[in-house]
Amino acid sequence: MTTLPESEATPRAFRRLASVPRVHGWPAQSIRFTNALRRLITYLILVLLGVIMALPFVWMVSTALKPDALVFSIPPEFFPRPWVWRNFIDALTILGHPVHLYVWNTLVIAVLGVVGVALSSSLVAFGFARLEFPGRDKLFVVVLGTMMLPFAVTMVPQFILYQRIGWLDTFLPLIVPYWFGAPFHIFLLRQFFLTIPRELDEAARIDGASNLRIYWNIILPLSRPALATVAIFAFVYHWNDLLWPLIVLSSQKNWTLALFLASFQGYMQQPRWNLLMAASTVLVLPVLILFFFTQKLFIRGIVLTGLKG
Amino acid sequence: MRQTIEGYLFISPWIIGFILFTFLPVAASFVMSFFNWRLIQAPVFVGVENYVNMFTADPLFGQSLQVTLIYVVVAVPLQLAFALFLAMLLNQRVRLLPFFRTVFYLPAVVSGVAVAVLWQWLYHPDLGLINEMLRWFGIKGPAWLVSPQWALPAIIFMSLWTVGGTMITFLAALQGIPQHLYEAAELDGAGERAKFWHITLPMLSPVIFFNLVLGIIVGFQTFTQAYIMTKGGPLNATMFYALYLYLNAFNFLKMGYASALAWVLFLIILVITIAQLKLSRRWVYYEFEEARA
Incomplete structure (x- = not known):
């Protein structure tokens, strides 16, 4: 039935x-x-x-x-x-823009962002999933709570901070904050770590392994699918992001592909839709290809965060 | 004791990041909201003037809040309903399930500037595909993004295209509902409608709740579509709150006013989220989750 x-x-x-x-x-x-x-x-x-x-x-x-x-x-x-x-x-050439630079910039930002967020978030998630310490659960609630904070609140002070320390118009503001863990990814990885049997840690601990070793040699290798999920989500996020690069990057040589497409129409008196769509296709295609080869991870990641929320 | 130190060492990246990139900016934003600061000049303390001005001297504040509220109230429930509908279709033990799931999910992956540019073209009054398809049925479509009445509905409608992520959470939850519940209900003579209202919906309520909370938070921060497609126009019909805030901060360089706007947004989201958490006890069904854990 x-x-x-x-x-x-x-x-x-x-x-x-x-x-x-x-x-x-x-x-x-x-x-x-x-x-x-x-x-x-x-x-x-x-x-x-x-x-x-x-x-x-x-x-x-x-x-x-x-x-x-x-x-x-x-x-x-x-x-x-x-x-x-x-x-x-x-x-890609009609406006005389250095599009090859935009591709490079986008890749540098995305790859460094991905590596940083995966490393730092997994470290933090390990602490929340595996170690006992006072205040842990309250702090984890704070992690979840920060997801509720609109970016608009921290955007202006961060802009002023980066202006003061000379980071504006560099990639640093787009990369460095992600090396300190991102709430969404910490949450996702913690959920995954909790599914790994604790007996594995205990056995290693009896053999004298430190927590750092357990994290690096046991938990991380077993978490490849979850780490891949985090990497894909983070990559797509950086690839598509508009607002933060728009605020931080000013000189053209530092632009990302998203900024290029966003400015495309402004440079043409009459929008040439065939060229705009060609440029959009170029922006969309890598993400689509990535998705086709990693679908299962995408779906697993969403299920992992969506279900036990 | 060692565990405690090690625990804090492991989560220290997040603690440092939280202090540097969240806590201090939030505090700074709060302080800045009481200043008149045009970035090039020194900040001047003005007390609550920024907040008072919002309600007395700035019609665009009310307009942008109204646009955003309409968007959230209309688009988020529609998104949830459409995502649930797609998930229930896919849950019919259909052949080619992975194929259809991919097709429905695909638009969600590419969201961003490209999607906004693409839909701008789809909504083109004369040459766009949407009005062309309406012509097949003899309907003369509106001017969509250049029409003050239709621009916001157009952006709402377009948001339904990217509900793939929500759909997948629903699909996973549907597949997790034990079949015996339906079988027991059928023995008791429950029809399809009763089963939907008394089994499917209650069992899905934690996922619905999760997506509702998240959808509202994301909805209040809608930016890219408005920035790319309409720049807030026509006649400010799509002046989303986040766009107006961005313009204040980075076009008009009113850093203090933008911070006050940000805090109002934060408070609105906070109140709504807390209200939802409180109300959720009345309709979100958690027994099953607890029993399983």
């Missing part, structure tokens, strides 16, 4: 058929037919929604490949001919 919810798609007429012999509220003779019909409707909705969800991506790539003239054709064409691959080159 499937556990379908009663959806609007359930035809009311079937309920009127209600003859006396009933199974689970449905007339017995029509139950098989009804189930088949329901499955059909479920699949129809799934396919329809799937198409709708995928359509913006298709539209993005289709526009990115259009010659200028076709962008303005009404009705719009989904499959432009010819495909103008040059749009991708134009999108």
Whole structure:
């Protein structure tokens, strides 16, 4: 018996058929037919929604490949001919921006941010998951509480601090804070560490291993999936982030790809949508590829944080 | 004793980071909110003037708060409902489940500037795909982002495209509901609707609650869409609070006023979150989680 919810798609007429012999509220003779019909409707909705969800991506790539003239054709064409691959080159070069630098900058910020947040958060998470000390649980509540704090509150003082110490227009404000652990990742890793049997630590401790050793040689190797999840989430976060780089980075040579795309329209009197979409595709593609190869980790990470919250 | 020292050593990165990048900035922000500080000049103490000005001299404060509240009140429940709907569809033992799950989740991964630029193009009044599709049904679509009435609904609608993360938490929770509960209910003659209201929803309530709290916190900080797609316009119809705060701080260089705005936002989020925690005792069902732990 499937556990379908009663959806609007359930035809009311079937309920009127209600003859006396009933199974689970449905007339017995029509139950098989009804189930088949329901499955059909479920699949129809799934396919329809799937198409709708995928359509913006298709539209993005289709526009990115259009010659200028076709962008303005009404009705719009989904499959432009010819495909103008040059749009991708134009999108990255037309403004004369050093896009290769933006790629490099984004990668440097993302990779250093990821390494720092994974190392520091796992260290902190180990302390919260495995060691007993007074005030631990209260401090963990503070960790969770900071997730509630809007970035707007700390943004202005941090900006002024970095201005004073000469960090503005460098990558440091975008990287260094992440070397001190991030609440979300501490939380995620702690949840994962709690699932690792304590007997493993105890055995190592009897053999004379220190906590640092247990952390490094036992917990971390067993936590590769969780660490990968953290790395992916952090990478995507840095890759997509707009607000903080917008505030911190001013000179063009320090820009990230997100800043480049954000400024793209401003530089053109008439937005050239095919080039904009080509640039968007370039920004989106690495994340999509990353996602396709690491889907399971993404999903596990979300489940880990979402369920026991 | 050794354990205590070691424990604090392990969490010391977070403690130092918390003091440097959270506690001190929060305190500084609070102090700054009582100053008039245009960054280039020395700060001048003005007492509660910034807070008073918000309510008496700055119509954009009210406007941006209203825009953001509408967004949170409308978009967050819609997002949860849509995510739950998708999750329940996927929970029908469908074939190709990983395929559909990927398709539904994909937009959530790429959120950010690219999504905002893409939707700006989808919403283009003449050339956009959305109005083109409306034309297939003989509907003349509105001007969306350039229309004061439609710009905010457009941003709300677009937020439904990126509910994939929420959907996956719901799907995992649905799969965790023991089947015997449904079987017992069926023996008692419960229909589909009763099972949904009396089993599915209560069993999901911790996840719904988690996503509701998080969704509201994130919703209040909506920035990228407004910054990229509308710059707050037209006629400030999409002047989100976070965008207005950003403009005050980094365009008008009113650091003190921006800090006061930030504190009001913080208090609003704090009050709403605490209220939700208190109210949650009435509707969030935790017995199962406790029994399992």
